[in-house]
Amino acid sequence: MNLALWIATGLLAAVALGGGVTKTFVPKERLAAARGGGWTADASTGFVRTLGVLELLAVPGLLLSAVVAPALVPVTALCWVALMIGAMITHGRRGEYPFVAVNLVYLALAAFIAWGRIWEVSA
Template sequence: MNIALWICTGLLAVVALSGGFTKTFIPKEKLAAHSGGEWVEAADVGFVKSLGILELLAAVGLILPAVLDIAPRMVAVTAACWVVLMIGAMITHGRLGQFKLVLVNAVYLALAVFVAWGGFASDTFLG
């Protein structure tokens, strides 16, 4: 079970890191030009960058607490927050008719639910 939790947590951290990096450091115009980035056109630059920073923090929150064994339950809390983020992403992409991206976000949501459940249900998360 712990191996599955670590794999899912690692995958989510990679997704958060890559998404956070692109939203934080790539200009809004360049993001909007790519497939799936159309949502950025209606968003403020500050919102996009803030979302990117939150995703970078999520990548840290998914890994470091368990690795350093400092408040490892924060991994589950971060995963629960990721669930909320993915629901928002699914709504946004659904409104734009990007149903392939809705399915991708649904997979990330399922991974986050598993990590959150594993973190809240176990006595020693990712130990």
């Protein structure tokens, strides 16, 4: 079980790193032109950058917290669940259902991590 949790955590951290770097450092106009990035045209630059920074903060929250403060891993994973709910709503309103499905997979990974690490911390 621990191996599966680490694999899921690594995958989610990679997703967070990729999304965070993109939203933080790529100009909003380029994001808006990219497939699945149309929502950024309707959002402020500050909002997009804030989401990027939050995603970047999820990386150490998932990986380093496991070593330093294990109780923070499920908190980070639950925050990711909330982020993915927002992403699913945003893409759903735009009719971008394939992205809703991708966000649902990320949500499931985060929920699995939260569930597994909560039981581990409480045991």
